[in-house]
Amino acid sequence: MVLRRGLRWIYNKIVTNTQRCIISILTAGPVPRHVAFVMDGNRRYARIHGKEVQQGHMEGFVALRRVLDICLRMNVHCVSAYAFAIDNFNRPKEEVDALMNLAQSKLLELCNEGDLLDEYGVRLNIVGRIELFPKALQEAIRKAENMTRQNNKAILNLHMAYASTDEMTTAIEDCVKFGLTHNIDPDTYFTQEEIDKHLMTTAKGSPPLDVLIRTSGVKRLSNYLVWQCCQNTQIQFSSIYWPDFGFWDFIPIILDYQRKIWSRRISA
Structure with missing residues (x-):
């Protein structure tokens, strides 16, 4: 038993040092400022492993913390994650209630043990129709x-x-409200740049989106950051279910991003 623990410690140490070395090499090149994740596959992951759907979502939150840590170590300035779509309210009530309780508990846990966010100086933004959530979850969000x-x-x-x-409509x-209030000529005011400034994601201080990653093999945006993906965003699809997504799945995506950036700079 002692030998097994010792071997496990050595193995973990080797893996950690290897990852640290790879990150050091990668950060010498171009690193995306803003990476977004469509965290897809929690329910299918749970079914395949014979677990309750709620357990799949729980392990999805664990994966989010793991991937966030990797991104922050790589000096990615902004990380966005699609945690709950408005359409998700149409799922079975027991699943929605479980997701609400899970989100509340994880946010409160973050308040009490905000080590990762404090260590890297991360500001948390909850982006969306917060007023649609139960009062207790709204309080946890504000806290x-x-x-x-x-x-x-x-x-x-x-x-x-x-x-x-919904973000674009809002x-x-x-x-329109700002233009009418300030009596601004609509021909000069209603521009793409001005609409972009009023997007909820932009208003929270987020830079332009560089990379969007969707897991589970599904190849669609599912109404996530559609406006932000319209220009230079690199869209990547991974066949890995979100709870299993980790370092070795993320690195090839970063390498592909760097390859395209270098290619663009050479051809410019």
């Missing part, structure tokens, strides 16, 4: 956001009760 409000080195966006179409409505 978690306020706890990290002074952090300014990196950003974590959790898109909850979110839909890209941004246009806000533009």
Whole structure:
């Protein structure tokens, strides 16, 4: 037993040092400032492993912390994650209730043990229709956001009760209200740049989206950051279910990003 623990410690040490070395090499090249994840596959992961759906979502939150740590060690400035779509309210009530309870408990856990966010100076943003959530979850959201409000080195966006179409519609409505209130000529005011400024994600201080990753092999955006993906965003699809997604799945994506950046610079 002692020998087994010793071997496990050595193995973990080798893996950690190897990862640290790879990250050091990669960060010498171009690193995306903003990476977003569609965390897909929690339910299928649970079914394949004979677990309850709620357990799949629980392990999905563990994966989010793991991937966030990798991104922060690579100096990615902003990480966004699609945590709960507005359409997810249409799922079975027991699953929605379980997700609400899980989100509340994890946010409260973050308030009490915000080591990762504090270590890297990460500001937490919850982006979406927060008013649609139960009051207790809304309180947990406000508490978690306020706890990290002074952090300014990196950003974590959790898109909850979110839909890209809703974000774009709201941004246009806000533009119209602002223009009418300030009597601005619509021909000069209603531009793509002005609408972008009013997007919920942009208003939270997020830079342009460089890479969007969707797990589980599904190849669609599912109403997530559609506006942000319209120009230079590199969209990557992984066949790995989200709870299994980790370092060795992420590195090839970063290498592909760097290859395309170098190719663009050479041809410019």
